[in-house]
Amino acid sequence: MVEIFNKAAEKNPDSVAFHRYLLYAALKLDNPKGALKELEQLIRLEPKSRKYLRQAANLYEKEGQYKDALQKLERLLKLDPDDKETKEDYLRLRMRVL
Numbered sequence: 355m356v357e358i359f360n361k362a363a364e365k366n367p368d369s370v371a372f373h374r375y376l377l378y379a380a381l382k383l384d385n386p387k388g389a390l391k392e393l394e395q396l397i398r399l400e401p402k403s404r405k406y407l408r409q410a411a412n413l414y415e416k417e418g419q420y421k422d423a424l425q426k427l428e429r430l431l432k433l434d435p436d437d438k439e440t441k442e443d444y445l446r447l448r449m450r451v452l
Contacts, residue, residue: 355379363395370399386417397426404433411443420451 356379363372373395380388393410400406411426427444430437 356383367395368399370396373399386413389413390417402433404430407433408440415447420447423447424451 356376359372359375359379363369363376366372373392377389377392377396380386380392390410390413393406393413396403396406397410407426407430411423411430414420414423414426424444424447427440427447430440431444434440
């Protein structure tokens, strides 16, 4: 089933629905690289979606890719500079990177 949606997403790279399904499948199959690939596509398609930015930041952090996580948190802060949780996460990761 995942292969079918992969092919469909290749033919229709701007389809949010296909990328959402592939993200769900990657998460269920414990495939963080695949999930991050789909999250990046969803962020490209919906750049103001805080949900995908937060999810990507959390997954990048879990995978030890702190600089990528920081980039997503920075984008979240640009969308909502008063988000206390995002500020705390950003500062925590910033200290870790230094």
